Amino acid sequence: MKGYLVIEDGTIYKGNTFGAKGEKFGELIFNTSMTGYQEIIYDPSYKGQIVVMTYPLIGNYGVNSEDIESYKIHLEGFVVKEKSKIYSNWRAEKSIEQLFEENGIIGIEDVDTRRITEIIRDKGAQKAGIFTGENDPKEMLEKVRKSPSIVGVDLVKYTIREEPYWWKKEGKYKVVVIDCGVKYNILRLLSKYDLKVIVYPATTPYEEIIKENPDGILLSNGPGDPEPLKYIIKNVSNLVERYPIFGICLGHQILGQVFGGKTYKLKFGHHGANHPVKDLKTGKIYITVQNHGFCVDINTIKDPDIEMTHINLNDYTLEGIEHRKLPVFSVQFHPENAPGPRDAEYLFKKFYRNIENAKKD
């Protein structure tokens, strides 16, 4: 079905939509991963965003029920150059078209994804909308421009499950995952260790988390702007001296704020699977998976106990911090990958060791 991708700057692409019908709005960003569209589609951190895939051929290997990253799809829309007519892979169960139909997601193809990427690169992340069927261009643009910005908005509460749930019940130690929009691969990787894994919504007051008596806390990834998430910052402030903590992506931005840091919005963010990150302690470089639009400004963290541990070699933005005295650390990138290189999975081991050591003391 014909439809439109309407970008805030006034550019309107006519293309072919697939999946659901209607109109959807979000912040338009691009992802440069060449494989892994299924994991990207399921990543809760894309709540509020329309994702442009820079790799032009999408859907080739279909989708399967093993590679899902959340209980539902959260992104607002999906933009590709060409959706494959068939899928071919021994694990494939359905096409992305079917997946979108079943989940009420709108995709659009036959648009110039490279040109759109250049618009985002040059002008910064844009508000955008996908509309199915015929519509008046001016009206569509008006709607896009009036659609809410993601800045200053708490998107976490729209992505998380309301009730706590067990992911893994057996294990020597217990980890509470504070769910801000957690990707399943974080839970899968924690489960490789001798850990019980229980997931609590980020809205849970810290007193309840303490009652759960955890041995360690993982602050998960999640969508949107970290600045308005005062309730999570408050909760974590009350947990930070009690338990080993590992923060990932939004979890890192929360932790950064707990230690007095400020966050700022990047022009178009980092969304891809090829970002070089240097571990400043070892000098080693990891090819990392990234998906964030906001960043912690290291210069605003005045706490002398906080040390910068990782930086991005493309733009020298902050990628990781660690507390000098407490077993607390966090990274901006995604050590849980999915999709992308597994170079940084060692951080889960580090978290496990921190838990073990804390128990010994």
Add this chain to the structure above:
Amino acid sequence: MPKRTDIKRILLIGSGPIIIGQACEFDYSGSQACKALKEEGYEVILVNSNPATIMTDPDMADKIYIEPLIAEIVAKIIEKERPDALLPTLGGQTALNITTQLYEMGILDKFKVKLIGANYYAIKKAEDRELFKKSMEKIGLKVPKSGIAHNLKEAEEVAKKIGFPVIIRPAYTLGGTGSSIAYNIEEFREYAEVGLKASLISEILIEQSLYGWKEYELEVMRDLKDNVVIICSIENFDPMGVHTGDSITVAPVQTLTDKEYQNMRDAAIKIIREIGVETGGSNIQFAVNPENGEMVVIEMNPRVSRSSALASKATGFPIAKIATKLAIGYTLDEIPNDITKKTPACFEPTIDYCVVKIPKFNFEKFPGSLPYLSTSMKSVGEVMAIGRTFKEALQKALRSLEENFFGLEDINLKMELEDGLRIPNPYRVFYIKKAIKEGKTIDEIYNLCKIDKWFLSNIKEIVDFEKEIEKFKNREIDYETMKKAKELGFSDRQIGKIVGKSEIEIRNLRKRYGIEVDYKCVDTCAAEFIAYTPYYYSTYEHPEVIKLE
């Protein structure tokens, strides 16, 4: 890490005369190496017997020897020139072979020549089948199962362990009795007996058959600090059984999920570490069972390979140049990305187009040679094309072959259709077209050729659209059809042939419609960063755009 200062004079070995399987790729890599070394202020001593190479131009190296590429001769050059180091990984298999010989002759030790890039043990481990197999097993990776037998009883035991089908290869035969493939025990007994008789030492090698498995390649780079990156992934259009040099290949991989691709990436990183290639590029080949995803390692080239040239041009990442800089001690984060200038070379290129390589054959020049493809390379060259889709890139590449077809046209085919699909040959893609036109289904075609259904389906889209174009026979093609045809990679001439018009008529009509070629760039990063020195490819992409204030 800064560059090495303990070495000043570096010997580089070229790859000698052009032969099948070793052509100008290694002049490309060697020339890049010469330039990179000189740029860093090293003295370069070069030896190559081929005068028709850029690397033997007087200003490429400090000293150039046009001499036979024989270990004894290179030994004499070493004795005279006393280089501090030898860089063996940029001159193809020839340079690697000479280097191992020089080491075994004790020449390198005697004249205190350091090997940079890959050391002797790494080369040995990668090249020796048994050592390679052991190394792979050590790191938990599979290689094709195989075993040796000297009589029928032994042979049956080996075959049972491997499981059918198996390949039987007689050892030491006169006149080179070929290998055969057995699908069951009866066939096996028959072929094994023939094989044992044909072998001068009554020995056969029995190998797991990977018939119909998908074939992949990864181009990997490593630096002295053990940072490893994947530069390019390549998926072969032809399944296992056709030499990569003779296969149509596509970059990046098309039909692997991220999980499967990451398994391959993890394996490649483990392999380069285990084999011990300290710095530079390696090429690693994998086979994947399309039924269940089982992955085996086929081989590893511990050097810049034929595919490296393709991977460099496909991604914008200059593998030979960077491999050279890594060999003299730089690390990936210290080398800038030439195209973006602001970001470093320690990243994995991401591309926003599809690359298709098609080999070029010249069977007519070799009377008596059969135009069938197998595991020994026969192509004499190759072309590469870039498009926004596989369909566009495939048709562009076919045109580039200069064989008088201008895309996926109807050409004269000599074999029976089913044979043309089943037996790997240079024109298989045209047999696929014919089969589609004759109404064969994708599944039927797949069962004969085992080429992934994703590729077949894409070819079908081209063939199906040809019918749409045909509807305009002797009348003016409409805008939508013209636009779509160009996006699918049809040339003006090809469209003209379909509708009975001349190339110029189609071109004029196309121009009247405002359908013009677009040049997009190869920039290593899919437009994420501004490109300062990119290169370009043509493409047709004409979505309808409205610009409002």
